[in-house]
Amino acid sequence: MMKVGINGYGTIGKRVADAVAAQPDMELVGVAKTRPNFEAETAVRKGYPLYAAIEERMPRFEEAGIDVAGPVEDLVEASDVVVDACPSGIGADNKSMYEEYDTPALYQGGEDADLVDVSFNARSNFSEAEGADHVRVVSCNTTGLSRLFAPLVEEYGVEKARVTLVRRGGDPGQTGRGPINDILPNPVTLPSHHGPDVNTIFPDLNIDTLGMKVPATLMHTHSVNVQLEEVPTAEEVRDLLAEESRLFLIPESYDIDGAGKLKEFAMDQGRPRGDIWENCIWAESITVEDGVAPKGQQGGGGDAAGADLYLFQAIHQESDVVPENVDAVRAVLGETDAEESMATTDEAMGMGF
Ligand code: NAD
Secondary structure: OEEEEEEOOOHHHHHHHHHHHOOOOEEEEEEEEOOOOHHHHHHHHOOOOEEEOOHHHHHHHHHOOOOOOEEHHHHHHHOOEEEEOOOOOHHHHHHHHHHHOOOOEEEOOOOOHHHOOEEEOHHHHHHHHOOOOEEEEOOHHHHHHHHHHHHHHHHOOEEEEEEEEEEEOOOOOOHHHOOOOOOEEOOOOOOOOHHHHHOOOOOOOOEEEEEEEEOOOOOEEEEEEEEEOOOOOHHHHHHHHHOOOOEEEEOHHHOOOOHHHHHHHHHHOOOHHHOOOOEEEEHHHOEEEEOOOOOOOOOOOOOOOOEEEEEEEEEOOOOOOHHHHHHHHHHHHOOOOHHHHHHHHHHHHOOOO
C-alpha cells in the first residue's frame, strides 16, 4: 500500500483525501490543518487522523474537542508521498520540510512551475513524474486543456490553439471574493498565464489564451479554437473525444444549457459534493471548418491544409484535478503506467456518467 499524507485540507485537499482513501492500493495516513473548523470536524468524523500544520496551535484543536495525531512533521515522515494542497505560495514554503524528511511531494497549480521537477497531467505526461521529488499537478484550467489537447495532438496534430477562458470569480465557499458583480478581462494583457502553463505539459504547442472573470462560482467555461493539421469530420472528433474517460460529451438530448444544470445533473447522479471530475464538452458545439489555408490552397479529406475545430467545455474548478493527484502519487512512486493508474483511479472514484 502506498502511504499518502495530505497537507492542507481545504477545497482541493479534502477531495484528494477522499479519493486517496477510496483507492485499493493506497492508505491515507492523515491530513494536516492549521486550525479547527467544520472541515477539521468532518475529517475526524470520517476517521482521518488529523495533524496540526502549526505545532503551537495544537491546544486550539484540543480546546475545540478535536483529537490531534501530532504535528505535520510526523505526517510527512510517515508518508511515502505528501500531497500539498495549501493555498498558493505556501507549498513553496513547505518544500524544505518535505526535503528534510526525504518525502516526495505533489504541489498544486497555484505554485510556480519552477518550484518543481515536473508539471503533471496524467493523460499527457505521466511517465515524466517517475522518481521525481517535487511534482506540480497543474491548475484546473490547465488540466482541462491538457486532457483535451492530448488526443488532438496525437490523432491530428495541432498547428495552433486559441482559447478564451471565462473563469468563475471564486469558489462557492470563498465569501472573501464576493459579492462580485463585474465582467473583467483578467489579466487584461495577453496572453493570460494559462497558455504558458499548458506549455509546461506540451512544450511545443503553439497556444494563445485570453482570460476573463465573471460573477459566478459554479465552473469555468472555455471557448476553444484549435487549428488542426488534418481535416477530420466533426463526427470523427466527437468519437475521438468520447473515447477519453475524463472527457464527458454532454448529449444534446440532456438539455444542459450551462454550468447550473451540469452541477444539478452531478448532484442528481449522486456525485460527492456535486463534483464533476471530467471536462464537460457540449457535443453539439464540436464543429470543424475546413479551409484554414489561404483560398486556392485548400484541400479536403485529410490533407495538410488543416481545419479549424471549435467547441465549448466547462471545467469544475474544485474537482477536476483530484484524479490527477491520485495518479501523480502512482507516477512518482513508479508503481504502474498511465493507462493502468487512470483506470484504477477512475474505477475507485466512479468516473464517467
Ligand atoms: P483552500 O484555501 O480551499 O484550502 C487550503 C487549505 O490549506 C485551507 O484549509 C487552509 O487553512 C490550509 N492551510 C493554510 N496554510 C497552511 C499551512 N501552512 N499548512 C497546512 N495547511 C494550510 O485552497 P484550495 O482552493 O484548496 O487551493 C489549494 C491549491 O490548489 C492552490 O495552489 C490552488 O491554486 C490550487 N487549486 C485550486 C483550485 C480551486 O478552484 N479551488 C483548483 C485547482 C487548483
